[in-house]
Amino acid sequence: MLDINRIRTNPEEVKNALLKRMDEVDFTELLEWDLKRRQLIASNDEKKAKRNKVSSEIPRLKKEGRDVSDLLSEMKVLSDDIKANDDAIRELEEKINRFLSTLPNIPADDVVAGGKENNKVIRTWGKKPEFSFEPKNHVDLATDLGLVDYERGAKIGGSGYWIYTGMGALIEWALLNNFIEEHLKDGYTFMLPPHILNYKCGYTAGQFPKFTEDVFKVETGEASENMQFLLPTAETALINFHHNEILKEEELPKKYFAYTPCYRKEAGSYRTEERGMIRGHQFNKVEMFQYTTPETSEQALDELVNKAERLVQGLGLHHRVSKLAAKDCSASMGKTFDIEVWIPSMGDFKEVSSASNAYDYQARRGNIRFKRSSTGKTEFVHTLNASGLATSRILPAILEQYQQEDGSVVVPEVLRKWIGTDIIRKP
């Protein structure tokens, strides 16, 4: 949510910033509603003050035995008038909120305009593996090695689901353990949130109202404000942990991480090159999350990017870090870095982590504030999130990058203590 005061005072500045990610921005109507709203509130507050005053005099007059019936009917008219104005104000506020709640965040100054084509690779780590043999793709490797059962996954859950089996499940679990261990070392607090969330969570995260069709809704009757859905990312849960709270400045930054499966419809987004587990309806992810003061959020973003990158480096995977252009950032985010890992069979880098600063955008939607000790004033916190990491592209990258001529796969050093072997062979 953007600050209406900021739009009111600097409409052109906000508009120009938004044009980096939107094709058209027009605040004319919004500002009219806003003006009308404030005028109505001012005049209605005066009427309410009068009503309060008269209402408090009525019992006294009655006690004195005065006839108050004229006064009562006069007040009845005033009260009806107030109610009509309240309705009008509410209607305006609904319009204003509907408008504001669909506006994306303002891109940071150093974020360039435009879409994907303007993303900028800021560093690349490692080298493309060279193979002296014909390398297999991850789907064949996983199937041949008995790590993942795609057919039975589809049999059980439908298209877009798979099953980690035996050693595959062990590797998956080892990855998650590795990530968890690293975050604990860095002093982040481990959370296991519910997987079913209410509407408010999606709203605060900035995913609703726009993307209600992209999540799996849980059947709970009709009413949309009471809807529940399967979480598409733990971010949606973690941003709401402090919903409607006022934190103390000393408690910031709050650093959390959660492991959850992520459930996404991904309707119509399949492409042949995204088969396997590159894009599925359910995948495992460890998510990092921070609540910070405004002045420390940039630094926190660096920390998150570095943490995510260190995990990929720990696994020895060739990857790169990109800074996203405005249109490629998700709506709530003002700045995003993607960490993309090399998938040899695709000849391309695929996202394994997205690290973003939402600035105060989500905090406004969720009313999450902190009290600054020097001034005693409340301010909105900044919120940041980063995957650390999603496994569904890490496992393919490991299989493909670590494969050997005989079809076996070398286990990255850091995972061996959980897997108990340093090489995965055909069972």
Add this chain to the structure above:
RNA sequence: GGAGGAGUACCCAAGUGGUGAAGGGGUCGCACUCGAAAUGCGAUAGGUCGGCAACGGCGCGUGGGUUCAACCCCCACCUCCUCCGCCA
């Protein structure tokens, strides 16, 4: 799923239609004291909206309604507690 009960500030808690929402605990300040305890006095509703401000509006789980006036009456919802049922 069914039946009851509850939700008031940091905590406990009174208040069933009428000016400022009792009281207690805790916390903070002051006094007394060499200091502390005890005691006494004082402060403790944060927040938010409108306004340059003065000031005013809102605020007793949330949202509606009735009324000149709602913590109080009515409706819906949320959360928690107790009991019953279900429990792969």
